[in-house]
Amino acid sequence: MSAPRPPAPSPAPAxxxxxxxxxxxxxxxxxxxxxxxxxxRCKLHDLGAWANExxxxxxxxxxxxNPPSAGTDG
Ligand SMILES: [Zn+2]
Numbered sequence: 001m002s003a004p005r006p007p008a009p010s011p012a013p014a015x016x017x018x019x020x021x022x023x024x025x026x027x028x029x030x031x032x033x034x035x036x037x038x039x040x041r042c043k044l045h046d047l048g049a050w051a052n053e054x055x056x057x058x059x060x061x062x063x064x065x066n067p068p069s070a071g072t073d074g
Contacts, residue, residue: 021046 017035019026021042036074037043 003011015028016025017028018024019036019038019042024038025035026032026038031037034040034043037046
């Protein structure tokens, strides 16, 4: 009598997700320290994106100078 053997427990296949930075295939696995990004570059790029927007400082050096005050004559 042969009992039906359950399927061999196969290791969870690496999931592939879409990298939110470049849209490319990213490995969603513990070995990918930059998930859901595909690489460190994409991760940093994403962080840098909002950082630039947040910490963007526009320095306007509009130093036209004061108009010469005309002395009152009279
Ligand atoms: Zn990417």
